Ligand code: SF4
């Protein structure tokens with residue numbers, strides 16, 4: 001084995017993959033969440049559809065989205081590998097194990113939370129990304145230019161209460177995943193410092209609450225609107 | 231005090247073990263946990279039964295031999311103490327106490343509560359030393375070491391190799407132990423020279439021994455009787471990443 005494979009298969013190397021892909025996916029989350037606030041604009045979906053077209057056609061964004069997919073793939077596969085190997089490190093379990101006495105529930109259940117998020121992503125990509133690319137999507141025209149009407153697909157999905165509920169449950173899982181994952185990524189890279197670690201932890205906590213909250217506001221808003229609450 | 235003990239009994243590494251229940255009476259709250267086990271063993275010997283095998287040596291918190299997983303935590307419920315320093319006043323009359331050995335692929339059970347911790351020795355043999363003979367103690371000011379660095383190194387050197395970090399970790403990772411050993415040697419001038427080789431070799435030995443990967447739960451540090459800090463693991467990660475990228479040796 002070369003030193004590169006030695007590094008990436010070592011117990012620290014596997015974690016380095018998790019942390020770099022994890023931090024990258026965090027930037028993706030923040031961008032995705034902010035862009036989607038266009039759903040809340042009261043213009044019948046024009047701004048959102050224009051934004052969706054830009055995101056799916058602009059070359060730099062296309063490259064970035066492929067990188068995001070690869071990052072996600074590495075994060076998921078490496079995560080599953082880690083969980084399986086770490087399980088193998090304790091073949092006989094304890095009769096009584098008081099994990100809560102020394103560590104947070106989220107830190108001990110990153111794999112479980114990750115699987116929930118992965119499941120959500122599959123549903124999510126099927127509903128929107130797949131429909132936009134391969135589905136029978138309607139077109140709308142703004143000023144003579146044709147746009148795929150992703151807005152209507154999103155609105156009809158978010159007008160179902162159970163779909164919104166599923167979203168919120170998965171966003172809670174995402175929030176918990178980030179609460180441990182964000183600061184853990186820095187620790188793995190060795191970025192632990194008396195001055196900066198408290199800041200990283202604070203930013204991580206804010207991030208893991210605000211980003212999922214931002215994501216949650218969008219379907220809730222659409223649902224309430226479809227019920228004519230406002 | 232009157233207690234119910236649930237103890238892991240296992241004849242040897244080949245047989246399958248099981249939990250056995252033993253009622254025990256006449257325990258004084260000033261007894262140490264190991265003295266309580268001594269009483270249990272006296273009773274078992276009187277009943278012509280096999281006493282419970284357990285590791286212990288100094289009984290004052292410095293050798294790291296005593297290794298019991300008590301009520302779901304290594305070294306029991308108190309912070310910053312080993313099993314031998316745990317006293318029965320930490321329990322209540324009528325309590326049920328579950329006692330198990332450390333559980334890890336790398337720490338196979340030898341008998342009852344005794345596990346084989348030679349995987350730690352293998353890690354130390356891989357690089358936990360300084361290759362040259364340092365001779366007699368030198369004039370203290372000949373090699374300047376900043377006090378804060380010396381403190382950090384000594385805080386790491388205090389690790390007694392008990393294995394509670396592995397026992398507490400859901401991944402059976404020995405990162406806290408490994409990071410304490412690497413920190414204490416790499417931070418001081420005598421050890422720094424071989425720093426890269428040390429971290430690469432010791433990490434390799436850690437992984438080969440079958441310990442898991444660190445997922446930063448922090449359980450190790452919370453349960454460590456010497457309260458070794460997680461910052462050592464970050465320092466280890468840093469050193470390992472840097473050594474992997476820059477060392478000309480391929481280890
Ligand atoms: S780091 Fe702490 S828990 Fe781990 S072996 Fe050393 S003293 Fe024991």
Ligand code: FES
Pocket residue numbers: 285286287288289290291292293294295296312313314315
């Ligand atoms: S017997 Fe030596 S530390 Fe407990």
